[in-house]
Amino acid sequence: MELTLSWYLSLSAVLFTIGTLGVLLRRNAIVVFMSIELMLNAVNITLVAFSRSMGDVAGQMLVFFVMAVAAAEAAVGLAIVIALFRKKETVDLSRFNLFKF
Amino acid sequence: MFSQLFFFFFAAVAIASGIGLIVSRSPVSGALWLVLNLFCVAALYITMNARFIGVIQILVYAGAIMVLFLFVIMLLNLAALPKMQSVNWRLVVAFLLGMFVLAQLMYVLAGSLDLLPEPTMPDAASGSASALGQELLTRYALPLEITGILLLVATIGAVLLARRKFE
Numbered sequence: 001m002e003l004t005l006s007w008y009l010s011l012s013a014v015l016f017t018i019g020t021l022g023v024l025l026r027r028n029a030i031v032v033f034m035s036i037e038l039m040l041n042a043v044n045i046t047l048v049a050f051s052r053s054m055g056d057v058a059g060q061m062l063v064f065f066v067m068a069v070a071a072a073e074a075a076v077g078l079a080i081v082i083a084l085f086r087k088k089e090t091v092d093l094s095r096f097n098l099f100k101f
Numbered sequence: 102m103f104s105q106l107f108f109f110f111f112a113a114v115a116i117a118s119g120i121g122l123i124v125s126r127s128p129v130s131g132a133l134w135l136v137l138n139l140f141c142v143a144a145l146y147i148t149m150n151a152r153f154i155g156v157i158q159i160l161v162y163a164g165a166i167m168v169l170f171l172f173v174i175m176l177l178n179l180a181a182l183p184k185m186q187s188v189n190w191r192l193v194v195a196f197l198l199g200m201f202v203l204a205q206l207m208y209v210l211a212g213s214l215d216l217l218p219e220p221t222m223p224d225a226a227s228g229s230a231s232a233l234g235q236e237l238l239t240r241y242a243l244p245l246e247i248t249g250i251l252l253l254v255a256t257i258g259a260v261l262l263a264r265r266k267f268e
Contacts, residue, residue, distance in 0.1 A: 006210065008149070011112045013206035015119055015138075020202050022123035024195035030128045030174055034135050037166065038119055041142050044154075051228075052149045060154050060228055061241050067161050068248045072255030074166045078173045079262035085177050086265070 008049035015042035029081050029091040033074065040070050107148055115141035128174045132167060139163045151228035 015038060022035025044063045051059025085091055118141065121134035139162045146155035237245055 007108065007112075008145075009210050010207070011115070011145075013203060013210060014116055016206065017199055017203040018116070018119040018123060021195065021199035024198055025123060025192060028128055030170065030177075031122070031131050034122060034128075034131055034170060037135065037162070038122065038138065041139065041162075044158075045142060045145065048146055048149050048151045048154060051151065057228070057233060057236055060151050060233060061236055063151075063154050064157065064233070064237070065244060065248055067157060068252060071161060071166055072251055074169055075255050075259040076262065078169060079259035081173065082177070082263045091177065 005049055005053045008045060012042045012045040012049070015039075015045070027093045029084070029093050030078075032093065033077050033081070037070060037074065040066060104148060108145065111141045111144045111148075114138075115145070129171065132170050132174060135170075136163050136167050139167070146228075149228075153228050153230040153233045155228075156230075 019035045019037075019039035019042060022038065023032050026032055026035065044066055047059040047063045047066070051057060051063075081091055084096065088095060115138050118134045118138040122131045122138065125131040125134055139158060143155045143158040143163070146152075146158060
Protein backbone atom coordinates (compact mmCIF):
# COMPACT_ATOMS: atom_id res chain seq x y z
CA MET A 1 0.00 0.00 0.00
CA GLU A 2 1.39 3.32 -1.09
CA LEU A 3 1.30 6.33 1.21
CA THR A 4 -0.37 8.71 -1.20
CA LEU A 5 -1.57 12.27 -1.01
CA SER A 6 -5.11 11.17 -0.23
CA TRP A 7 -4.11 9.67 3.13
CA TYR A 8 -2.72 13.00 4.28
CA LEU A 9 -5.75 14.87 2.91
CA SER A 10 -8.10 12.48 4.75
CA LEU A 11 -6.21 12.95 8.01
CA SER A 12 -6.46 16.69 7.47
CA ALA A 13 -10.22 16.47 6.84
CA VAL A 14 -10.73 14.45 10.03
CA LEU A 15 -8.68 16.87 12.14
CA PHE A 16 -10.53 19.84 10.61
CA THR A 17 -13.86 18.22 11.51
CA ILE A 18 -12.71 17.64 15.08
CA GLY A 19 -11.80 21.33 15.27
CA THR A 20 -15.19 22.31 13.87
CA LEU A 21 -16.92 20.11 16.43
CA GLY A 22 -14.87 21.73 19.19
CA VAL A 23 -15.93 25.21 18.07
CA LEU A 24 -19.59 24.15 17.89
CA LEU A 25 -19.76 22.06 21.06
CA ARG A 26 -17.68 23.81 23.66
CA ARG A 27 -18.71 26.90 25.61
CA ASN A 28 -15.32 27.72 27.07
CA ALA A 29 -13.82 30.54 24.99
CA ILE A 30 -10.26 29.27 25.46
CA VAL A 31 -11.14 25.75 24.30
CA VAL A 32 -12.86 27.29 21.26
CA PHE A 33 -9.62 29.12 20.48
CA MET A 34 -7.63 25.91 20.80
CA SER A 35 -10.05 24.21 18.40
CA ILE A 36 -9.40 27.00 15.90
CA GLU A 37 -5.67 26.29 16.22
CA LEU A 38 -6.47 22.62 15.48
CA MET A 39 -8.30 23.64 12.30
CA LEU A 40 -5.35 25.81 11.21
CA ASN A 41 -3.09 22.81 11.76
CA ALA A 42 -5.30 20.58 9.63
CA VAL A 43 -5.01 23.06 6.77
CA ASN A 44 -1.23 23.19 7.24
CA ILE A 45 -1.05 19.39 6.81
CA THR A 46 -2.86 19.79 3.48
CA LEU A 47 -0.43 22.48 2.36
CA VAL A 48 2.66 20.46 3.27
CA ALA A 49 1.24 17.32 1.61
CA PHE A 50 0.59 19.22 -1.62
CA SER A 51 4.02 20.80 -1.38
CA ARG A 52 5.63 17.36 -1.25
CA SER A 53 3.42 15.99 -4.00
CA MET A 54 4.11 18.87 -6.39
CA GLY A 55 7.80 19.18 -5.57
CA ASP A 56 7.40 22.88 -4.85
CA VAL A 57 8.35 24.71 -1.66
CA ALA A 58 5.60 27.34 -2.11
CA GLY A 59 3.25 25.29 0.07
CA GLN A 60 5.77 25.22 2.90
CA MET A 61 6.22 28.99 2.62
CA LEU A 62 2.45 29.37 2.96
CA VAL A 63 2.54 27.20 6.10
CA PHE A 64 5.21 29.52 7.50
CA PHE A 65 2.96 32.54 6.97
CA VAL A 66 -0.08 30.71 8.35
CA MET A 67 1.89 30.04 11.54
CA ALA A 68 2.79 33.75 11.84
CA VAL A 69 -0.87 34.72 11.41
CA ALA A 70 -1.90 32.03 13.94
CA ALA A 71 0.52 33.50 16.47
CA ALA A 72 -0.92 36.99 15.92
CA GLU A 73 -4.45 35.61 16.15
CA ALA A 74 -3.73 33.78 19.41
CA ALA A 75 -2.20 36.92 20.99
CA VAL A 76 -5.11 39.20 20.05
CA GLY A 77 -7.75 36.55 20.78
CA LEU A 78 -6.41 35.79 24.25
CA ALA A 79 -6.24 39.54 24.98
CA ILE A 80 -9.92 39.75 24.03
CA VAL A 81 -10.66 36.80 26.35
CA ILE A 82 -8.88 38.60 29.20
CA ALA A 83 -10.84 41.81 28.50
CA LEU A 84 -14.13 39.85 28.46
CA PHE A 85 -13.18 38.07 31.69
CA ARG A 86 -12.60 41.45 33.36
CA LYS A 87 -16.05 42.59 32.32
CA LYS A 88 -18.11 39.49 33.13
CA GLU A 89 -15.90 37.29 35.38
CA THR A 90 -16.48 34.29 33.10
CA VAL A 91 -15.34 32.86 29.77
CA ASP A 92 -18.58 30.96 29.19
CA LEU A 93 -19.54 31.94 25.65
CA SER A 94 -23.25 31.40 26.31
CA ARG A 95 -23.14 34.24 28.83
CA PHE A 96 -21.98 36.84 26.33
CA ASN A 97 -24.60 38.70 24.36
CA LEU A 98 -22.90 42.04 23.85
CA PHE A 99 -24.46 42.58 20.42
CA LYS A 100 -27.98 41.91 21.63
CA PHE A 101 -30.10 44.98 22.26
CA MET B 102 6.57 -0.24 5.22
CA PHE B 103 8.25 1.61 8.02
CA SER B 104 6.97 4.97 6.82
CA GLN B 105 3.39 3.64 6.64
CA LEU B 106 3.57 2.45 10.25
CA PHE B 107 5.00 5.82 11.21
CA PHE B 108 2.19 7.67 9.44
CA PHE B 109 -0.61 5.56 10.90
CA PHE B 110 0.80 5.73 14.41
CA PHE B 111 1.12 9.51 14.40
CA ALA B 112 -2.18 10.02 12.58
CA ALA B 113 -3.98 7.87 15.17
CA VAL B 114 -2.38 9.71 18.07
CA ALA B 115 -3.16 13.08 16.44
CA ILE B 116 -6.84 12.20 15.98
CA ALA B 117 -7.10 10.74 19.50
CA SER B 118 -5.54 13.82 21.05
CA GLY B 119 -7.81 16.09 18.99
CA ILE B 120 -10.81 14.24 20.39
CA GLY B 121 -9.21 14.52 23.83
CA LEU B 122 -9.09 18.30 23.36
CA ILE B 123 -12.79 18.66 22.67
CA VAL B 124 -14.01 16.22 25.35
CA SER B 125 -11.70 17.21 28.19
CA ARG B 126 -13.33 18.84 31.21
CA SER B 127 -10.71 21.36 32.21
CA PRO B 128 -9.02 23.75 29.77
CA VAL B 129 -5.57 22.84 31.13
CA SER B 130 -5.85 19.19 30.12
CA GLY B 131 -7.33 20.32 26.80
CA ALA B 132 -4.23 22.45 26.22
CA LEU B 133 -1.97 19.50 27.03
CA TRP B 134 -3.89 17.29 24.56
CA LEU B 135 -3.41 19.98 21.94
CA VAL B 136 0.35 20.03 22.64
CA LEU B 137 0.45 16.26 21.99
CA ASN B 138 -1.49 16.82 18.77
CA LEU B 139 0.95 19.52 17.64
CA PHE B 140 3.93 17.24 18.30
CA CYS B 141 2.35 14.47 16.20
CA VAL B 142 1.67 16.90 13.35
CA ALA B 143 5.29 18.08 13.58
CA ALA B 144 6.44 14.45 13.26
CA LEU B 145 4.25 14.06 10.19
CA TYR B 146 5.81 17.18 8.65
CA ILE B 147 9.25 15.71 9.19
CA THR B 148 8.19 12.46 7.48
CA MET B 149 6.95 14.60 4.59
CA ASN B 150 10.47 15.99 4.13
CA ALA B 151 9.49 19.40 5.56
CA ARG B 152 12.05 19.45 8.33
CA PHE B 153 12.19 23.23 8.80
CA ILE B 154 8.40 23.49 9.09
CA GLY B 155 8.40 20.61 11.58
CA VAL B 156 10.95 22.30 13.81
CA ILE B 157 9.14 25.64 13.53
CA GLN B 158 5.89 23.87 14.43
CA ILE B 159 7.42 22.64 17.70
CA LEU B 160 9.12 25.96 18.47
CA VAL B 161 6.26 28.32 17.60
CA TYR B 162 3.12 26.27 18.19
CA ALA B 163 4.02 23.85 20.95
CA GLY B 164 6.51 26.28 22.47
CA ALA B 165 5.22 29.82 22.19
CA ILE B 166 1.51 29.69 21.41
CA MET B 167 0.63 26.88 23.84
CA VAL B 168 2.62 28.52 26.63
CA LEU B 169 0.59 31.67 25.97
CA PHE B 170 -2.64 29.64 26.21
CA LEU B 171 -1.58 27.94 29.44
CA PHE B 172 -0.44 31.28 30.86
CA VAL B 173 -3.84 32.86 30.18
CA ILE B 174 -5.66 29.82 31.62
CA MET B 175 -3.62 30.07 34.82
CA LEU B 176 -4.05 33.86 34.92
CA LEU B 177 -7.83 33.69 34.72
CA ASN B 178 -8.01 31.04 37.46
CA LEU B 179 -11.05 29.44 35.92
CA ALA B 180 -13.47 27.38 37.86
CA ALA B 181 -14.89 24.52 35.84
CA LEU B 182 -17.93 25.61 33.89
CA PRO B 183 -21.22 24.31 35.20
CA LYS B 184 -22.59 21.30 33.41
CA MET B 185 -24.97 21.92 30.59
CA GLN B 186 -28.58 21.34 31.44
CA SER B 187 -31.29 20.62 28.90
CA VAL B 188 -29.22 21.63 25.91
CA ASN B 189 -29.01 18.17 24.38
CA TRP B 190 -30.53 19.47 21.16
CA ARG B 191 -27.53 21.78 20.89
CA LEU B 192 -25.13 18.84 21.11
CA VAL B 193 -27.10 16.95 18.49
CA VAL B 194 -27.22 19.90 16.08
CA ALA B 195 -23.51 20.59 16.56
CA PHE B 196 -22.65 16.94 15.97
CA LEU B 197 -24.77 16.79 12.83
CA LEU B 198 -23.17 19.99 11.51
CA GLY B 199 -19.71 18.55 12.18
CA MET B 200 -20.55 15.33 10.35
CA PHE B 201 -21.93 17.42 7.49
CA VAL B 202 -18.60 19.25 7.24
CA LEU B 203 -16.73 15.90 7.26
CA ALA B 204 -19.03 14.47 4.59
CA GLN B 205 -18.50 17.55 2.42
CA LEU B 206 -14.73 17.38 2.78
CA MET B 207 -14.66 13.66 1.98
CA TYR B 208 -16.97 14.16 -1.02
CA VAL B 209 -14.71 16.89 -2.41
CA LEU B 210 -11.66 14.71 -1.74
CA ALA B 211 -13.10 11.64 -3.43
CA GLY B 212 -14.35 13.64 -6.40
CA SER B 213 -11.26 15.70 -7.05
CA LEU B 214 -8.51 13.15 -6.60
CA ASP B 215 -8.39 12.23 -10.27
CA LEU B 216 -8.50 15.92 -11.18
CA LEU B 217 -5.28 16.60 -9.33
CA PRO B 218 -2.17 16.97 -11.42
CA GLU B 219 0.09 13.96 -11.22
CA PRO B 220 2.84 14.24 -8.66
CA THR B 221 5.43 15.77 -10.89
CA MET B 222 8.62 15.55 -8.89
CA PRO B 223 7.81 13.87 -5.60
CA ASP B 224 10.31 14.65 -2.87
CA ALA B 225 12.06 17.18 -5.10
CA ALA B 226 11.07 19.97 -2.72
CA SER B 227 13.73 20.17 -0.09
CA GLY B 228 12.32 21.33 3.22
CA SER B 229 15.66 22.29 4.66
CA ALA B 230 16.13 25.63 6.35
CA SER B 231 18.56 26.85 3.70
CA ALA B 232 16.20 26.13 0.80
CA LEU B 233 13.28 27.80 2.54
CA GLY B 234 15.37 30.73 3.71
CA GLN B 235 16.58 31.33 0.16
CA GLU B 236 13.00 31.51 -1.07
CA LEU B 237 11.85 33.53 1.92
CA LEU B 238 14.40 36.31 1.47
CA THR B 239 14.16 36.57 -2.31
CA ARG B 240 10.79 35.66 -3.77
CA TYR B 241 8.76 36.11 -0.59
CA ALA B 242 10.61 39.13 0.82
CA LEU B 243 7.58 41.45 0.68
CA PRO B 244 5.18 39.00 2.42
CA LEU B 245 7.88 38.48 5.05
CA GLU B 246 8.02 42.22 5.78
CA ILE B 247 4.22 42.42 5.87
CA THR B 248 4.19 39.51 8.34
CA GLY B 249 6.61 41.42 10.54
CA ILE B 250 4.30 44.45 10.52
CA LEU B 251 1.32 42.16 11.27
CA LEU B 252 3.08 40.71 14.31
CA LEU B 253 3.95 44.22 15.55
CA VAL B 254 0.33 45.34 15.13
CA ALA B 255 -0.89 42.20 16.92
CA THR B 256 1.50 42.83 19.82
CA ILE B 257 0.34 46.44 20.21
CA GLY B 258 -3.29 45.40 19.87
CA ALA B 259 -2.94 42.64 22.48
CA VAL B 260 -1.32 45.04 24.96
CA LEU B 261 -4.02 47.66 24.40
CA LEU B 262 -6.86 45.14 24.71
CA ALA B 263 -5.54 43.45 27.84
CA ARG B 264 -4.59 46.69 29.60
CA ARG B 265 -6.61 47.34 32.71
CA LYS B 266 -8.93 50.26 32.18
CA PHE B 267 -10.13 52.32 35.11
CA GLU B 268 -13.46 53.80 34.20
